[in-house]
Amino acid sequence: MSPALRPHFSTAGLRHGARAALPAFPGFIMFAVAFGTAAAQKGLSLGETLGLSAFVYAGASQMVGLEIWQQAWTPSTVLTIMTVTAVVNARMILLGATLQPWLKNEPLARTALNLFLITEAGWLVGTRYHSEGGRDVGVLLGCGIILWVVWLLATLSGFFAGALVPEPRRFGLDLVMPIFFGVMLVPLWKGAKVALPWLVAGLVSLIVHALVPGYVFIIAGALAGVAAGMLIE
Structure with a gap:
């Protein structure tokens, strides 16, 4: 195999991936702001909200998780939220499987980081780059890292925006989640x-x-x- 066609990793690829992620910013920002606002209205602390965005890092699962969130946790509640999150995120198994030929020779730690950061937007950027002949794995990781950072910052701004409103029902903010999911369905028609x-x-x-x-x-x-x-x- 030609060296140019072998998977490799470079800092130039990281920068290229970060730039390629720019078109996904508006959607990511709106989704994360909606989540941060809804989390504040649900009564989650700043740490809990940022923890969900940082470590769960799955928009639809985070929104569904808010619906199940309880102030007093029981084993059955924990099991329920784990199961629901797994079902909603099962699509990531297929996305990860398509990346196997590209990542199979990567160090385990970098592969794990790439798979943790993968989103539909990052996957689209990466697979398009790969289909055009690109083999720098840094593109996939650079895209993933910048989208994760944007997600956290937008969650933070959404949380403070939601926390500043003392009576969310008065302004209809308790409808953020159902309206958001309804709007998300329209482009899928x-x-x-x-x-x-x-x-x-x-x-x-x-x-x-x-x-x-x-x-x-x-x-x-x-x-x-x-x-x-x-x-x-």
């Missing part, structure tokens, strides 16, 4: 056939929520949507 699994997932979630206490409805809806999608295909 690709026709009625593709939307059918969403409809199935929503109906199953509503039925299970009405019949079974707790948060089983999230898992039931996700599994029903996956099954519906497989049957339609």
Whole structure:
């Protein structure tokens, strides 16, 4: 194999990856600000909010986690939030698998860091660069690091914005999460056939929520949507 086609790592790649991530900044900032604001209104401390963004680092899972968050934790609550987070983040398994040919010869520590920092935006930047013949793993890591930093800073600003409002319901801030998820669904519309699994997932979630206490409805809806999608295909 030509040396140019072998995976390698460089600081120039880090800089290139950071620049390539710029188009993703607006979406990242809006999502993280929404999370920070919602976390403040939910009563989380600054440390808890930044800890979720720094170590969970998964927007949809963080938002869902807020819905389950309790002031008094029990083993069942911890198990519930762990399970829901795992289900929502299961898509990352597939994203990570596609990077295996690129990362297989990387040092274990750097591979672990790359996989921790991977997001849909970072994955898109990395795979496009790779498909165009690029092999510098620094591009993937540089993109991941800068997006993580932006995520934390935006979470911080969102938290203080939310904490400054004493009566969130008066300004409708308690609707941040449902409105945000509703808006996020709009760009995903690709026709009625593709939307059918969403409809199935929503109906199953509503039925299970009405019949079974707790948060089983999230898992039931996700599994029903996956099954519906497989049957339609």
